[in-house]
Amino acid sequence: MNRPDHSTFREWLNLDADGMLEREERARLEEHLAGCEECRREREELIAFEKLLERSALPVRSGFADAVMAALPPAGWEAQSPRTWRFPLAVAAMLMLVAGLMMVGSTSPSSAPSGLAALDAVGGMLRAATLAGAGLLGASWKGIGLIVEDVISSPVSLGAFGFLVLCLNLLLISLVRRRRPSAVSARGRRDAGGR
Amino acid sequence: MTRGTEQPTDEDLVAAVLGGDRDRFGDLIDRYQGRLVNYLFRLLRNADDAHDLAQEVLVKVYQVLDRYDPQYKFSTWLFRVAQNAAIDQIRRRRLKVVSLRQEDEEGEGRDWDLPSPERGPYGELRNRERGGAIQEAIDGLPWEYRELILLRHFGELPYEEIARLKQMPLGTVKNKLFRGRQMLKEKLKDFLSD
Numbered sequence: 001m002n003r004p005d006h007s008t009f010r011e012w013l014n015l016d017a018d019g020m021l022e023r024e025e026r027a028r029l030e031e032h033l034a035g036c037e038e039c040r041r042e043r044e045e046l047i048a049f050e051k052l053l054e055r056s057a058l059p060v061r062s063g064f065a066d067a068v069m070a071a072l073p074p075a076g077w078e079a080q081s082p083r084t085w086r087f088p089l090a091v092a093a094m095l096m097l098v099a100g101l102m103m104v105g106s107t108s109p110s111s112a113p114s115g116l117a118a119l120d121a122v123g124g125m126l127r128a129a130t131l132a133g134a135g136l137l138g139a140s141w142k143g144i145g146l147i148v149e150d151v152i153s154s155p156v157s158l159g160a161f162g163f164l165v166l167c168l169n170l171l172l173i174s175l176v177r178r179r180r181p182s183a184v185s186a187r188g189r190r191d192a193g194g195r
Numbered sequence: 196m197t198r199g200t201e202q203p204t205d206e207d208l209v210a211a212v213l214g215g216d217r218d219r220f221g222d223l224i225d226r227y228q229g230r231l232v233n234y235l236f237r238l239l240r241n242a243d244d245a246h247d248l249a250q251e252v253l254v255k256v257y258q259v260l261d262r263y264d265p266q267y268k269f270s271t272w273l274f275r276v277a278q279n280a281a282i283d284q285i286r287r288r289r290l291k292v293v294s295l296r297q298e299d300e301e302g303e304g305r306d307w308d309l310p311s312p313e314r315g316p317y318g319e320l321r322n323r324e325r326g327g328a329i330q331e332a333i334d335g336l337p338w339e340y341r342e343l344i345l346l347r348h349f350g351e352l353p354y355e356e357i358a359r360l361k362q363m364p365l366g367t368v369k370n371k372l373f374r375g376r377q378m379l380k381e382k383l384k385d386f387l388s389d
Contacts, residue, residue: 014373018347020354048387049380053348056329057229058236061246065224068253072220077213077261 004028009039017046091171095164118150205269213261220257227253227270231277234349237333238281248284252277271356274346278360325386332382340375347372 004012012029015021021029033039125143150157203211203219205226211219231252236245256276263272333341346352346360358368380387 011369011373014376015369018354018372020369045380045384045387046376049376049383052325052383052386053329056326057349058233058242058245060228060232061242064228064232064246064250065221068224068228068250069218069221071250071254072217072257073254075258075260078215 004032006036006039009036010042013039013043013046017043017050091167091174095167095171118146121146206265209260209263209265209269212257220260223269224253227273230349230351231273234274234345235277235281237330237345237349238278239284240330240334244284248280249277252280255280267359268356270350270352271360274350274352274356275360277350278342278346328383328386332379335382336375336378340371340378343368343371344375344379 009029009032012021012025016026016029033043122143125146203222205223208219208223208226212223228249231249232245235248235252236242239245239248252273256273263269333344336344343357343361346357347354352360354365354368354372357363357372358365361368363371
């Protein structure tokens, strides 16, 4: 590399102030500074300039970050986030548990016909419906009728069925629920104030 | 801002937010609010407008966070959105170039609220002079230098990010920043000895 001229050293001083100078260049700059009063003065001016701009910084309004967080509306991508799905998944797990409890309650000696028999009937119905093709819809209504009859015949099953309905409602609510922005921007507040 | 090595990167925080941890966006706000507000303040020349637009920019960025491409720096993306929003606002409002004063609702001029590191009557006066002189000097720069100076000194973006944001060669960024800074220094030389 050729020996840099004076204007190059002035550019290097700027780059050095921004941490953009290579080690070798920096060493050459320091060497030059040792013998150049003009460049030393230039460096001092640069430092003073940086401080001047720093001192002119505008302080951020108190509570700015909280206001922004409160004003965040629901974003489209949030519907796909794991946290959004956590509640529905928990409800779905609960539903499975309730279904298990229903089966246990239905198979107790006091209940008749048994839940297993009802499920078996549904299974048979589905098999028949698959085979029958066009008879699927009618067979489904028959199976649902059997299940409802089984559910209302036992207090335990009836309670569990009620809980199941409640959970389904919660699931539905969680899926359609949307958070509303709870704060308005400062401009909105000012506009509301009749500016 | 000084950062320890154990602190998550911007990209980590974005990934956490997209993963459902909404509070991590607060960390990003904490990280960028000062730079963003000051950058916008120097473009819009009004502290309230700068805060309002900074809020709008952050909300907008949050809403489209899933479109962020992690191969680029988050700060580059953020300041690109901020710059576009500021330019839109300047065009919309057709802001006049003012120097030290602005008019309030009653039509009275008032000085901007600039930070006051110096106390006492003389200190306050000197602060106002200095704040106004800095704004005037920045406003007096040709746009091609001003936008880079603002991104570097108030947005605190490194040269590489500025080059990417402005789609300029790195050498051009270095050259324009050097020349812009020389012009600013010349205009502010009376304040450099404070």
